[in-house]
Amino acid sequence: MKKIIILLMAVCLVVVFSLSLLAVGKDIAVLTPYLSSVTTNTMIESFREEAEKEGWEITVYDTKGDFNELANRYEDIIAQGVDAIVMGMGDPNQLKKQIKMANEAGIPVFGGDAGYIDGIQCNVTSNxxxxxxxxxxxxxxxxxxxxxxxxxxxxxxxxxxxxxxxxxxxxxxxxxxxxxxxxxxxxxxxxxxxxxxxxxxxxxxxxxxxxxxxxxxxxxxxxxxxxxxxxxxxxxxxxxxxxxxxxxxxxxxxxxxxxxxDFAAMGTILVEQIKRVFAGKEVSDKIIYAPSILVTESNVEQFITD
CATH class of the missing domain: 3.40.50.2300 (Response regulator)
Incomplete structure (x- = not known):
């Protein structure tokens, strides 16, 4: 009995170790039409920073407001066989065809302050x-x-x-x-x-x-x-x-x-959800909200950083 328990523990360790190795070296494409936006850039940079800690390769594609080009870039990225796609804002309803193509190719799609439609794993946003x-x-x-x-x-x-x-x-x-x-x-x-x-x-x-x-x-x-x-x-x-x-x-x-x-929090939450999917788990929820707060003249000082 003791040998069986030891054997089971060893198998579990091997599985966990194998899954961790599978998550390293992943290629993730971030596609956005809005990189010039301060907030979009903040979210994507937060995501990149946290994702690179996981050993993932992050490539960002910006179409500068051109949604036709955005659709074309999605199709290019899908053909390249990336491991995951992050929508850096943008309307997924304009990309239903491309999201379906990604699903058929086995590439999970995640929304970063985008929107949610069927075919997307989850959208991380504010309410x-x-x-x-x-x-x-x-x-x-x-x-x-x-x-x-x-x-x-x-x-x-x-x-x-x-x-x-x-x-x-x-x-x-x-x-x-x-x-x-x-x-x-x-x-x-x-x-x-x-x-x-x-x-x-x-x-x-x-x-x-x-x-x-x-x-x-x-x-x-x-x-x-x-x-x-x-x-x-x-x-x-x-x-x-x-x-x-x-x-x-x-x-x-x-x-x-x-x-x-909290756009930085959105980037961190995205990484957590992608890790779950890479590990074979379900996302925590289809729509996940980051916190927000009203800032006025009375409390603005506490939100300004040097």
């Missing part, structure tokens, strides 16, 4: 409904009625959820008027938002606030407001908590609040 509820509610409490400008980007599934929440909350208020909307172009969201805000201000100099679906258009809008000398009259609210937005809140710019997402 975008909550993000939008936090910044929209805070904005409307601050102005207590008035004229608002909306900056959005429906092409990103998470950002679209924020827009849906904003619209729903605003529609419930008779004292709020959305006087202008702008679909923000990516790449180059800061400059695009700055130019759009300049034009909006010419037609609507008496607005009260700007709602931006993420920080970069909030930054662009804020710059335009400052250039127009209206920083005392218009407040701006974003989402993400990127370093530039935090600094602008601290310095008293028109940006008064953002909701800070």
């Amino acid at each position: 975008n409904y909550i993000l939008a509820a936090q910044n929209t509610s805070y904005l409307l409490d601050k102005i207590n009625g008035g004229k608002v400008v909306k900056f959005y980007h429906s092409a990103h599934p998470g950002v679209f959820k924020r827009e849906v929440v904003f619209d729903a909350i605003v529609d419930s208020r008779d004292d709020i008027e959305v006087v202008a909307e702008h679909f923000v172009q990516v790449p180059g969201p800061i400059e695009d938002a700055r130019q759009a805000m300049q034009s909006i201000l010419l037609a609507n100099p008496d607005i009260d606030a700007v709602w931006a679906a993420w920080d970069e258009p909030a930054i662009g809008a804020s710059l335009a407001i400052q250039q127009a000398g209206l920083e005392a009259d218009i407040i701006v609210f974003g989402i993400d908590g990127n370093s530039q937005a935090l600094e602008m809140i601290k310095k008293g710019s028109p940006i008064k609040a953002t909701v800070k997402q």
